[in-house]
Amino acid sequence: MKHFTAHVTVTLRRAILDVQGKTVEHALHSLHMPGLQHVRIxxxxxxxxxxxxxxxxxxxxxxxxxxxxxxxxxEDVAITITEGFEGDHV
Amino acid sequence: MKHFTAHVTVTLRRAILDVQGKTVEHALHSLHMPGLQHVRIxxxxxxxxxxxxxxxxxxxxxxxxxxxxxxxxxEDVAITITEGFEGDHV
Structure with missing residues (x-):
């Protein structure tokens, strides 16, 4: 048996409204960062x-x-598998 | 002005107990996947x-x-910047 590290990113599908992302986007604009848009969480x-x-x-x-x-x-899922274990002191 | 896409990953620092991760780990073990460990969310x-x-x-x-x-x-932050905008219909 070998050890691997998996990184999984789970994101809402593009067609689905991301309310959390919209809220963060508005907050960023209130903080004078209008260049950040289309935030999705x-x-x-x-x-x-x-x-x-x-x-x-x-x-x-x-x-x-x-x-x-x-x-x-x-939701969409992106999986990355790398060999070895990154966590040193979990 | 150019368009970029930023991917930001925010993770709890290693030294901090990740209660959500531990809960998911126990659930995975209950689903007969004992090979998945050290889950962090x-x-x-x-x-x-x-x-x-x-x-x-x-x-x-x-x-x-x-x-x-x-x-x-x-928390630790990892930022990746890529040129162009990935989102097609947000």
Whole structure:
């Protein structure tokens, strides 16, 4: 078994109104930063994965996304798998 | 003025207990995925930036992080700036 690190980014689909993002955008404009627009807010999930190889690690993380981390109807998921474990003192 | 896209990842510092991450980790183990460990959850913020160049875009996003998006005492921020605007129909 090898150790991998998975980075998962879960974002609302483009077609869905991101109320949290709009609120942050208005706050940024109130703070005199009108150059920042189209703010969208999502989740970032980082985890260590024990698997035989990178393909199995990705499969495991995809299963986790389908079953728990993301709502496939409303959200898009981007998964990055890197070898080794980044977390040093968790 | 050019258009850039900024991706900001805000994560709790390693030394700080991530209660949300621990809860998700326990849920994953209950779903028979014991190979997923050290789960940590953060925020992912995506936005378009209007600035003269990439350095100014980064400065603007760093200011937004300091003033609004992140808590510098408890959170780490990673910023990626890419040229062009990814959002097609926001």
């Amino acid at each position: 999502g989740k970032h999930v980082e985890m260590s994965v024990q698997a035989a190889d990178a393909d199995h690690a990705r499969e495991l993380v995809e299963r986790a996304c389908q079953q728990l981390l993301a709502n496939p109807v409303m | 953060g925020k992912h913020v995506e936005m378009s930036v209007q600035a003269a160049d990439a350095d100014h875009a980064r400065e603007l996003v760093e200011r937004a992080c300091q003033q609004l998006l992140a808590n510098p005492v408890m």
